[in-house]
Amino acid sequence: MNIGIIGAGNIGASLARKLASAGHVVKLANSRGPESLQDIVQGTDVIAATKEDAVRDADVIILSVPYAKMPELAALLADVPASTIVVDTSNYYPARDQAIAEVDNGKPETLWSSEQIGRPLVKAWNALLAQTLDEAGSEAETPDRIAIPIAGDDPVAKAVVSGLVSETGFDTVDAGTLTESWRLQPGTPAYCTELSAEDLKAALGAAQEGLAPSKRDAIMQSMVDGSVPFNRAAMIANNRAMTGSITD
Template identity: 40%
Template sequence: MTDIGFIGAGNIGGGLARLAAARGYDVLVSNSRGPETLGELVAELGGTARAGTTLEAAAARIVVVSIPLKDYQTVPAEALAGKTVIETNNYYPQRDGRIAELDNNSVTSSELQAAHWRTTKVVKAFNAIPADQISTDASPAGTANRRAIAIAADDAAARAEATELIDRLGFDVVDVGALAESWRIEPETPGYGKRETVSQVETSIASAQRASDPGGRVPSLPWPPPIRTA
């Protein structure tokens, strides 16, 4: 089985694929235009890396979805059933159009996608790092001032699997909590786009504030969330 399948091979997806291939992972990349358009990237990745269809990417052990949020429903939910899916997507209304559930804070973008993918174990990660810093900021575990990546997930096993992968790729991990808390690392929050260590990410997460809306959910509790037992 392929280690990591990438659905979307643009700036973020392609950058993570390069990093994963360099770390020895078996990688398959895909995009909406077809595998024949990915020859240059595959040649750059080298090793056992290859291009394929979205369905082939979805068959991997871990799947990374890195596409415009407006296209999330094009990703086949059935093919991702039971899989750990790392989604890197952000909501940009100027690109994605207005999405009422996100505008009124009824759900986070991660929850919106997880609802469509149903039985998928979704992890939010790598949405707050500029694409050109993925390769330049990766460093071995124990490196002083190592960059941290914030993640959110509802499933404990998926959270652990993503944490191990991100560490191997070259980053420390800060657990934001459930997908409902992933708004803390979305655009316009304090740590978005910044190079921060674990302690700095924790400070940024704790200071994030969500715009209130009478049609939205009850405001989130202060971070960190209660200790999870599952």
């Protein structure tokens, strides 16, 4: 499969390496050009590309850019065929991103992004830490394999993305349509809590839409003020405690 990834931060770069190792043709691009990606692609099969080249002839395009930058990708994707699956891995943090009134007023993050770029999206790989993606993947059928939620309006596209997620080391749980994708946004029990598929289903069902933003901001503040160490174990434990996630 031909996969283009826009954004070479921790998530985008890790996905590029994992999916290339799984045998896909992966082109990775960022805003600074291919020459800035040499340290990331060195020793891998990942191809450093321009943004235009990364989306050309891609079967799947993964957008892993800062949330507020999503509208800037509309022009890049304008001529991409409708059959191409586009995945959104981003998350909205108003303290980090510019404030977006529609999202602050309750519009699901990826529904807003889909409207900005003018095409359907699948939400995936957003609800796990970069460290989890790098360190905690396992083979399919592994007992208690970590699962991540996905959401989207096209069942066929979600099935393709679920297969790619499995190749990166994780099970998936279908969280529903983009309208329902608030259930996997920051501040919910499903977000960055490293649950098995069974527990993740329960966590998605337990999410409370109105409480998520305040919990998101409190979790972010706990890391900014240093009360939670910036390591995987501490952040997962804090996320579980502050969101009421299932841990048994």
